[in-house]
Amino acid sequence: MPAPRRRGQVRDALIFTGPFVAAYLVLFVYPTARMVLMSFTDAPLVGDGGWVGLNNYFRLGRDALFLKSVGHTFYFVALTVVPTTLLGLLIAMGVLRLRGALQRIALAAFFLPYVLPVSVVYRIWEWMLDPQFGIVQYPVRLIIGHPVAMWADPLWAMPSVAFITIWWTNGFNVLLFVAGLRNISQDVLDAAALDGARGSARFRHIVWPLIWPVTALVLTIQLILQLKIFDQIYLMTQGGPFNSTYVVVQYIYRQAFQSNHGGYGATVAVVLFAVIAALSTLQFQAVRARPA
Amino acid sequence: MRRIRPFLLTALTLTAAGFWFFPLYWAVVTSLKPEDEVVQPGLALLPHTWSLGSYAYVFRHTAILRWYINSTGTSAIITLAVIGLSSCCGYALSQLRFPGRALLYATILASFMVPIQAMIVTHFVLMSDFGLIDSWLGVILPQLIVPVTVIIYKQFFDQIQKEFREAALLDGANEIQIFARVYMPMNWGVTTALAIITFIGAWNNFLWPFLVANSNDSMTVTVGITQVHDNFGVQYARNLAGAVIAALPVAVAYLLFQRRVTEALMLSAGIKG
Numbered sequence: 001m002p003a004p005r006r007r008g009q010v011r012d013a014l015i016f017t018g019p020f021v022a023a024y025l026v027l028f029v030y031p032t033a034r035m036v037l038m039s040f041t042d043a044p045l046v047g048d049g050g051w052v053g054l055n056n057y058f059r060l061g062r063d064a065l066f067l068k069s070v071g072h073t074f075y076f077v078a079l080t081v082v083p084t085t086l087l088g089l090l091i092a093m094g095v096l097r098l099r100g101a102l103q104r105i106a107l108a109a110f111f112l113p114y115v116l117p118v119s120v121v122y123r124i125w126e127w128m129l130d131p132q133f134g135i136v137q138y139p140v141r142l143i144i145g146h147p148v149a150m151w152a153d154p155l156w157a158m159p160s161v162a163f164i165t166i167w168w169t170n171g172f173n174v175l176l177f178v179a180g181l182r183n184i185s186q187d188v189l190d191a192a193a194l195d196g197a198r199g200s201a202r203f204r205h206i207v208w209p210l211i212w213p214v215t216a217l218v219l220t221i222q223l224i225l226q227l228k229i230f231d232q233i234y235l236m237t238q239g240g241p242f243n244s245t246y247v248v249v250q251y252i253y254r255q256a257f258q259s260n261h262g263g264y265g266a267t268v269a270v271v272l273f274a275v276i277a278a279l280s281t282l283q284f285q286a287v288r289a290r291p292a
Numbered sequence: 293m294r295r296i297r298p299f300l301l302t303a304l305t306l307t308a309a310g311f312w313f314f315p316l317y318w319a320v321v322t323s324l325k326p327e328d329e330v331v332q333p334g335l336a337l338l339p340h341t342w343s344l345g346s347y348a349y350v351f352r353h354t355a356i357l358r359w360y361i362n363s364t365g366t367s368a369i370i371t372l373a374v375i376g377l378s379s380c381c382g383y384a385l386s387q388l389r390f391p392g393r394a395l396l397y398a399t400i401l402a403s404f405m406v407p408i409q410a411m412i413v414t415h416f417v418l419m420s421d422f423g424l425i426d427s428w429l430g431v432i433l434p435q436l437i438v439p440v441t442v443i444i445y446k447q448f449f450d451q452i453q454k455e456f457r458e459a460a461l462l463d464g465a466n467e468i469q470i471f472a473r474v475y476m477p478m479n480w481g482v483t484t485a486l487a488i489i490t491f492i493g494a495w496n497n498f499l500w501p502f503l504v505a506n507s508n509d510s511m512t513v514t515v516g517i518t519q520v521h522d523n524f525g526v527q528y529a530r531n532l533a534g535a536v537i538a539a540l541p542v543a544v545a546y547l548l549f550q551r552r553v554t555e556a557l558m559l560s561a562g563i564k565g
Contacts, residue, residue: 013390020381094305123535
C-alpha cells in the first residue's frame with residue numbers, strides 16, 4: 001500500500017510544482033546563469049560576443065563613472081536607511097498614542113504614499129519643488145534667501161531624492177513598527193511603570209531593547225532596498241547634474257541599454273547581485289533571530 | 293509639564309500626519325485648477341474655479357486609455373498567474389513527499405537574494421530571443437517569479453490540521469480536489485491579501501515595463517505618464533491629472549482593503565500578521 005501511494009504523490013508533485021518550476025528555470029535560473037556567462041564576454045545587448053575572461057571585472061576597477069556610482073549609491077543609502085528607520089519608529093510610537101478612528105486616519109496618511117507608483121511620486125514632487133512655482137520654495141526662500149532648483153543642483157539633488165524616497169516608503173516601516181510595538185506586552189510596561197520607569201527611561205530600558213529585533217529587520221530591508229535605487233533617480237535627476245547622482249543600477253542601464261555593452265552591463269549586474277546576496281543572508285538572520 | 297506633554301505629542305503626531313498627507317492633497321487640488329490658476333503665487337488650498345479641463349486634455353491628447361488597458365490587463369494576468377503558480381507549488385512543498393523537495397525549497401529560499409534589478413540585462417535578452425519585446429507577454433513573464441508568495445502559501449498550508457487531509461483522502465479525494473476544495477478555501481483570506489499586493493506591485497512596477505514596452509501597444513500607465521513631458525511643456529495641472537488617474541486604482545485598492553494590504557506586507561517581510 002505505501003509504495004503505490006508514493007508513486008502517486010510523485011506524479012501529483014510534478015503536476016503541482018511543474019508550472020512554477022518550469023517558469024522558474026526559464027525566467028530565473030537561466031537568466032541568472034546567462035548573466036554570469038555574459039559578464040565574461042564583450043557581447044552587445046542582443047547578439048553574441050567574444051570571450052574576454054575577467055577583463056570586464058578588471059575594467060570595473062579603473063572605471064571612474066562606475067566607482068562614482070558606487071559611491072553615490074552608498075551616499076544615498078547613508079541618507080535614507082538609518083533616518084527612515086528611526087523616523088518610522090518615532091511615527092509608530094506617535095500613531096499608537098492616538099485612539100480609534102484618529103489612529104486609523106493617521107496611519108493611512110503615513111502609509112498612503114507607499115502604495116503609489118514611482119512616476120506619480122515623481123509628478124507630485126516635480127510640482128512641489130518647482131523652482132518658480134513650487135510650494136516648497138516658500139520655506140526654502142525664507143531659510144536660505146533664494147529658491148533652489150533642487151534636482152539641478154549637485155549639492156541638493158541627492159538629499160532631495162533621499163527625502164522624497166523617505167516620504168514615499170516610510171509608511172512600510174511605520175507598519176512594521178506599529179505591529180512590533182503592539183506586541184510588547186502591556187504587563188511589561190505596567191511593571192516598568194510601577195518601578196518608576198517613565199518617559200525616556202522607559203524608552204531606553206524597556207521599549208528600545210524589546211523593539212530591537214524589528215529595528216534590525218527594518219534596517220536590513222531598507223539597506224537592501226536602497227542599494228537597488230534607480231527609478232526615482234532616473235525620473236528626477238537622470239543621474240545628473242554632472243553625474244552627481246549616478247547610481248549603480250543606472251550604470252547597468254547605461255552600459256547595457258544606452259551604450260549597447262551587454263557584457264559589461266552584465267558585469268556590473270553580477271557585482272550588484274553579489275553584494276545584495278551577501279546582505280540578504282544578513283536579513284535572513286535578522287528575521288530568524290526575531291522571537292516569534 | 294507632565295500634563296501637557298501627552299497633549300503636545302499627540303498634536304505633533306497629527307501635525308506630522310497632516311504634512312505627510314499634504315503633497316497628495318496638493319497634487320489632487322492642483323489637477324482640478326485651470327492651468328493659469330496653477331501658477332498664481334500664494335497658497336490657494338481650494339481652486340478658485342473648479343476645472344476638469346486637465347483630465348479632459350489628458351484623455352484627448354495622450355494614449356492614457358490604451359496604457360490603462362495595458363496596465364489593467366498585464367497586472368491582472370500577473371496576479372492570476374502568480375497566485376496560481378505559487379499556491380500550487382506551495383501546496384506540493386507543504387503536503388506532498390517527493391524527491392527533490394528539500395532542494396526545491398532551499399532554491400526558492402535562496403532566490404530571495406537575487407535582486408531583480410540585476411537581471412534586467414538578461415531578461416531583456418531572453419524576451420528579445422522570444423520575440424516578445426514591446427508585447428504584453430514581454431511585460432508579464434519576468435514578473436511571474438515571486439518566491440515569497442510560494443513560501444507564504446507553504447507556511448499557511450503547513451498550519452492546516454492533518455485531519456482535514458486524511459478525511460478527504462478517506463472520502464477518495466485526489467490531491468487536486470484536496471487542494472482546490474479544502475486547502476484553498478481555508479485560505480481565501482491570505483489569497484486575497486497576496487492578490488491585492490501582487491496587483492499593486494505589478495501596476496506600480498516601473499523599471500521592467502519601462503525597458504521592455506517602448507510603444508503604446510504595451511506601455512503601462514505608470515511608465516506612460518512620464519513619457520509625455522515634451523507634449524505637455526510645464527503644464528502642471530495636466531501632469532498631475534495624469535498622475536491622479538495612474539494612482540487611482542492602487543490608492544482605492546489600498547483604502548478599500550487596508551487590513552488585507554497590511555497583512556500581506558507583514559507576511560512578505562517575514563512577520564506573521
